[in-house]
Amino acid sequence: MNFASDNTAGVAPEIMQALLKDAVAGSQSAYGADDVTARLEARLSEVFETNLRVFPVATGTAANSIALATITPPWGSVLCHEFSHIMNDECGAPEFFSGGARLHGMQSEDAKITPDMLLHTLERAGGHGIHAVKPASLSLTNATELGTSYTPTEVKALTDIAHAHGLKCHMDGTRFANVVAHQGCSPADMSWRAGIDILCLGATKNGAYAAEVIVVFDTDLANEVEIRRKRGGHLFSKMRFISTQLEAWLKDDLWMNLAKHSNQMASYLADGLNKIDDVKILHSIGANMMFARMKRSKHNAAQLGGAYYYLEPAWQKEDGNSEYVECRFVCSFETTKDEIDHFLEVLKIDK
Numbered sequence: 001m002n003f004a005s006d007n008t009a010g011v012a013p014e015i016m017q018a019l020l021k022d023a024v025a026g027s028q029s030a031y032g033a034d035d036v037t038a039r040l041e042a043r044l045s046e047v048f049e050t051n052l053r054v055f056p057v058a059t060g061t062a063a064n065s066i067a068l069a070t071i072t073p074p075w076g077s078v079l080c081h082e083f084s085h086i087m088n089d090e091c092g093a094p095e096f097f098s099g100g101a102r103l104h105g106m107q108s109e110d111a112k113i114t115p116d117m118l119l120h121t122l123e124r125a126g127g128h129g130i131h132a133v134k135p136a137s138l139s140l141t142n143a144t145e146l147g148t149s150y151t152p153t154e155v156k157a158l159t160d161i162a163h164a165h166g167l168k169c170h171m172d173g174t175r176f177a178n179v180v181a182h183q184g185c186s187p188a189d190m191s192w193r194a195g196i197d198i199l200c201l202g203a204t205k206n207g208a209y210a211a212e213v214i215v216v217f218d219t220d221l222a223n224e225v226e227i228r229r230k231r232g233g234h235l236f237s238k239m240r241f242i243s244t245q246l247e248a249w250l251k252d253d254l255w256m257n258l259a260k261h262s263n264q265m266a267s268y269l270a271d272g273l274n275k276i277d278d279v280k281i282l283h284s285i286g287a288n289m290m291f292a293r294m295k296r297s298k299h300n301a302a303q304l305g306g307a308y309y310y311l312e313p314a315w316q317k318e319d320g321n322s323e324y325v326e327c328r329f330v331c332s333f334e335t336t337k338d339e340i341d342h343f344l345e346v347l348k349i350d351k
C-alpha cells in the first residue's frame, strides 16, 4: 500500500533487461557520442514529429535547472506557479545554475497558471524599469504538483502571451507521459505545437531507473544546453546507459502503457475514495496523482494498517490536533487493484 510517490516504484523489467543487454554489448564512445544516444535523438524526433536535440541527464532537478538557466539570464526571472517543484523542491538549484535568476511564483488553488494571472504578472513586472529583474521565461509543470493538468489549448494560450512578451517557454514534464495519456493528445500537441521551447521529459517516475531528457525544440538553444550540462556535472561518460533506459522506455509504446496503467489506478483509487464517508477528493485529476481531505482518525487507521503516503502540507503530521488532514496519493506503473482494495478496506474500518 505504497502511494507515496511514483519514484518509490522499481524499474520496468523491459528497461532493466535493455540495460543488462547493453552492459555486455561491448565498448562504445563515451560522453554521449555513442550509437544509443544517436538513436534516441532520432526516435524522439519521430515521437515528437519534429527536428529536435536531446540531452539526457539523471535527475529532474538537473534537467529543470540546466534548461531554465539556458533561457534565463542572472538578471531575469522565471514566471512559474508558487507550488512548483522548481520553487519548493529543488533547493535553489535553478537560481544557482542560472547565476541568480529569480523565481516568481503565481498563486492559484489548483496549481495552474491562467492567462489573466500571467498578464497581470507581466504588467506589474515592468513597473520599476531598469531597477527590476526582467521576466525571461515561463515555466509550466504538466502534470502539476497537485495532479491537475493543462490541455494543449491552455498551454498555447499561455505560451502565446509569453512569447509576445519576449519570454521563452519551459515545461517541467516529469509526468508528461501521464498527461499525454490522460488527455489523449499527441506529444507534439502538448509540447512544441503548444509553444514549448524546451521540455524536461521525465522517465524515472514512469519506469526508468534514473533517466530524464532535456528535449530542445528551439534548436538555437542546443549549444548552450550542451555546455551547461557539462558544467553542471551531468555529461555522463557512460551516457549510453541513460539513453538505453530512454530508448527501451519509448520502444513499443512502453512509456504510454506504463503511464496509462498508473493513471487508471489513480482513477480507480479516486472512485473508491469518493465512496467513503469523510473523504473528499480535492482537485480534478489530470494524471496519476490526487489529493484528498480525510478524517484524521482514518489517516491514523491507514498508518496502523501499513499504508504509506504523504500529508501535504507536511506540518499536519506534527500538528496532530486538526480533525481533518490533506493527503497526497500517487499511483505508479506497479500499483495494483488489490493494493488499492486493501487500502480502501482499511479506511472503511474507521467509522
Ligand SMILES: Cc1ncc(COP(=O)(O)O)c(C=O)c1O
Residues within 6 Å of the ligand: 058, 059, 060, 061, 062, 064, 085, 086, 141, 144, 145, 172, 174, 204
Ligand atoms: C514536478 C516535479 N518536477 C521535477 C521533479 C524532479 O525531481 P528529482 O530531481 O528528484 O528527479 C519532481 C520529483 O519529485 C517533480 O515532482
